Amino acid sequence: GEDVEQSLFLSVREGDSSVINCTYTDSSSTYLYWYKQEPGAGLQLLTYIFSNMDMKQDQRLTVLLNKKDKHLSLRIADTQTGDSAIYFCAETLRAGGSYIPTFGRGTSLIVHP
Amino acid sequence: GAGVSQSPSNKVTEKGKDVELRCDPISGHTALYWYRQRLGQGLEFLIYFQGNSAPDKSGLPSDRFSAERTGESVSTLTIQRTQQEDSAVYLCASSLVEGFGNTIYFGEGSWLTVV
DSSP states (O other): OOSOEEOSEEEEETTSOEEEEEEOSOTTOOEEEEEEEOTTSOEEEEEEEETTOSEEEETTEEEEEETTTTEEEEEESSOOGGGOEEEEEEEEEEETTEEEEEEOOOEEEEEEO | OOSOEEEOSEEEEOTTOOEEEEEEOOTTOOEEEEEEEOTTOOEEEEEEEETTSOOBOTTOOSTTEEEEEOTTSOEEEEEOSOOGGGOEEEEEEEESSSSTTSOOEEOOOEEEEEO
16 A cells, blocks of 8 residues: 555453554655654654564554554553654655654554543 | 643634644654544544655545644644534644654644634
């Protein structure tokens, strides 16, 4: 596909793990990112992974990268109500002479008690 | 400043009027991006500035949209003759330099409503 694709919604129970999936477009993308957007706020970088890695772990966050399938996932362990937000996957595409961060539509994570 | 600052945070305007949105990037950041986010949608790239190079305007949706940046400082996004479909959050971001591996930092956005 031509777009960064993500499912639109994910609902989990507090304390469970959340897995948010993303399919990106360019196999040569060197860095892939996860951003978090809380209601009424801008985007904050959560984590990123370099393309020569398969996995990156940062506290409750685990990023998995499958370059062959151009698939990226974000796992949040022990999900809390404060994790409720929209999560955006992004890759950096070369467009003309520029590298432009290109985002998916975002996955709304809803955490219920 | 400490972060990317955008103003106004909210703007309601009548259809047909012009609006200006301002972005003050993080000091020292040479790259500056504008994105548009419609309700329930992802981020749509609009325009990109890198230092003193010519801006990448490939994402601007029509000639009603324009943007300027003075050196490596403030940028202004102007929308002329606004239409209802222009209603969206306009997000500005900056990074130290262009390219992959350089984290981009977002402002909180300017919420534009065209009535």
